[in-house]
Structure formats: C-alpha cells, structure tokens
C-alpha cells in the first residue's frame with residue numbers, strides 16, 4: 001500500500017493522548033488519505049481541526065472499521081476490550097494505548113527503539129500494544145545498558161504528572177491549585193487522584209492489588225520484563241503522582257552482572273537512539289519536567305555509580321508522557337508498520 005492511500009481512525013480523539021497524536025500527525029507529516037476521529041457519543045458532532053482540515057467527531061458505537069487500515073485506540077481499557085478486536089477483525093491494524101492487551105502472549109508490546117524488530121510481521125490478531133508511560137523510559141534507557149552490563153535488578157520510583165490521568169486530571173490539578181492559592185478550603189476528594197493533588201504528592205496510581213502494589217506498579221514490572229525479553233529480571237516500583245501538569249520523572253536504581261563505568265554509561269546513553277544525556281554542572285546535570293528542551297526525546301541525568309557497590313547505579317529520567325509515553329511511541333509503531341508494509 002502506498003502511504004498516501006492510508007485510512008486512519010483515532011479512537012479517543014478528544015482526549016489528552018488523542019489530541020497529542022493529532023498534533024504529531026502534522027509535526028511528523030504522516031501522509032494519509034482519510035482520517036476519522038472517534039470518541040464517545042458525548043462528543044459526536046463536535047468539530048476538530050487536524051492538519052489544517054476540519055473533522056466531525058463520530059461516536060464509536062456507530063463507527064464502521066471496515067474501511068480503516070490503521071486504528072489508534074486511546075479511550076481506556078474497557079473501550080479497547082470491547083471494540084479493538086472487532087476493529088482488527090474488520091481489517092484494521094490496531095495500535096492500542098491502553099493496558100487491555102499488553103500482557104497477552106499473542107500481542108507484541110513494542111517500543112520501536114528497543115524491540116521494533118517485532119514489527120517485521122503483522123501480529124496474528126492484528127493488535128500491537130503500546131506500553132505504559134512509566135515503563136517506556138525505563139526500557140529505553142536500560143536496554144543498551146543491559147546489553148553491555150547485564151542488568152539483573154531494577155528499582156523504580158516515579159514522579160508522575162497529572163496529564164497521565166488525562167484532560168480531567170490536568171483540570172483537577174489546575175482548579176485545585178487555584179482553590180489552594182485563593183485559600184479556599186480544599187476538602188479531601190474522591191476525584192481523579194483520590195486526594196487533592198495540588199501542593200501534594202500521592203503514592204497511589206491506579207487500583208490497589210492484593211499484593212499491596214498498585215496496578216501502575218505492577219505494569220512497570222511485567223511490561224519491562226516482556227519488552228526486554230527478560231523473565232528473570234528483578235523489578236520493583238513505587239508509583240507516585242506529583243503536582244506537575246505534564247512530564248513524568250523517574251529515579252531508577254539498577255544492579256548489573258558486570259561492574260559499571262560511569263564515563264562508559266554516559267557514552268552508551270549518548271549513542272542510544274533519541275536519548276539526551278544531561279551531564280553538565282549544576283542544573284545542566286539533570287532534566288526537569290517543566291523545562292524539557294525536546295519533548296520527543298528521553299532525557300537522562302544524575303548518572304551515578306554507587307561508591308560502595310560498583311555493580312549498582314542510578315539514573316534520573318524525564319519524559320513527556322503524552323508523547324514518548326503514549327502518542328509518539330504509538331506513531332513510531334505506525335511508521336515502522338508502514339515501512340515494513342504491514343498494512
């Protein structure tokens with residue numbers, strides 16, 4: 001198929017990830033012939049401008065995928081579980097941003113810079129899964145270090161932005177911050193973040209599991225192992241929501257079979273695809289989510305080898321979760337699928 005004949009559907013087009021995906025279509029000049037924007041019945045009829053043209057949002061429950069080559073799903077796991085397989089059966093290659101199929105053994109879980117070779121053939125059930133937004137930066141940074149040193153253990157602490165909870169999450173932070181600054185009384189709420197996020201940190205993302213870990217923490221563990229192809233990898237995480245609008249940060253502790261060399265780690269990460277290393281003096285030694293210079297790169301700073309354990313190191317990672325953690329990764333999967341003629 002020629003790229004220009006491509007017919008695309010974006011399910012969840014009115015959400016934070018959907019909006020970002022549409023912006024990236026323009027920025028990366030994705031060539032397509034037809035674009036359908038799909039959301040819930042609440043948004044049906046709304047108009048959205050994408051790549052200079054105006055589109056009407058269509059309701060998912062009435063949408064026909066039979067003419068679609070490529071369908072991006074970012075409307076929550078329940079929506080994907082209900083509709084994605086049917087869309088794939090009708091012939092669309094589905095790129096799913098939710099957790100619905102990530103751990104399904106039939107479904108490739110792809111970070112193009114790490115395991116893009118999985119896209120050499122079309123998956124049997126027509127679905128490619130996009131990993132969790134906190135998992136992608138960890139595997140992007142650790143895959144090249146694993147090849148050199150043999151990573152055996154990873155401990156991740158996340159500092160995740162409000163945008164990870166979508167447009168309503170950002171709005172809740174904005175209104176909560178305004179209320180706090182105007183000294184209105186802010187009651188502990190049962191909103192997007194369980195307790196108010198403004199001027200707070202909340203060590204609980206997604207639902208609590210019987211293990212005492214949250215689903216977000218469990219995703220980081222299981223998905224890292226699947227993407228790196230390392231069932232034996234020891235991984236553990238604490239996922240924390242912080243009052244940042246956009247951009248997830250992560251402190252990553254890792255232990256390896258071989259002793260580490262800090263200068264070599266810097267060199268390896270500088271040579272890794274689409275990673276920016278911050279290794280200067282003072283503030284030049286670490287990225288921060290509010291002032292991220294290039295949101296289409298994984299930013300790594302605070303590179304350290306533990307003085308009394310040369311097999312252990314630390315990284316500080318910052319990424320734009322809506323781009324690297326969701327829409328950009330999904331679009332790069334699409335670009336690879338097109339390049340390999342999978343559509």
Ligand SMILES: NC(=O)c1ccc[n+]([C@@H]2O[C@H](COP(=O)([O-])OP(=O)(O)OC[C@H]3O[C@@H](n4cnc5c(N)ncnc54)[C@H](OP(=O)(O)O)[C@@H]3O)[C@@H](O)[C@H]2O)c1
Nearest residue numbers: 012014015016017039040043074075076098164166167326
């Ligand atoms: N935000 C992130 O950083 C991030 C990162 C990775 C993965 N994800 C995943 O991507 C998905 C979307 O996240 P988001 O942040 O974009 O959320 P969001 O801003 O809340 O947007 C949700 C989108 O889903 C649509 N939707 C909801 N219920 C629907 C239904 N029953 N039928 C059809 N469409 C429906 C909404 O349409 P309406 O406007 O009509 O309600 C909206 O377009 C989630 O599964 C999330 O876990 C998000």
